[in-house]
Amino acid sequence: MIIINVKENESIEKALKRFKKKFERTGVLKELRARNYFEKNSVTRRTEKLKAAYRQKMYAKENY
Numbered sequence: 001m002i003i004i005n006v007k008e009n010e011s012i013e014k015a016l017k018r019f020k021k022k023f024e025r026t027g028v029l030k031e032l033r034a035r036n037y038f039e040k041n042s043v044t045r046r047t048e049k050l051k052a053a054y055r056q057k058m059y060a061k062e063n064y
Contacts, residue, residue, distance in 0.1 A: 002019065002022050002023060002026065004018055004019045004022065
């Protein structure tokens with residue numbers, strides 16, 4: 001369960017923004033979307049490798 005303590009004189013918008021950030025970090029929505037359909041392990045590994053290669057390429061591009 002996500003708990004957000006609303007501080008004094010804090011607007012609801014700020015508290016909602018903090019809640020959304022915490023919710024995003026938990027990865028619940030990402031897992032829910034992944035469970036909608038079955039994906040073979042080989043496909044999962046391949047997509048992870050492609051994402052890692054992309055991140056590595058972008059990191060290398062920044063350092064030049």
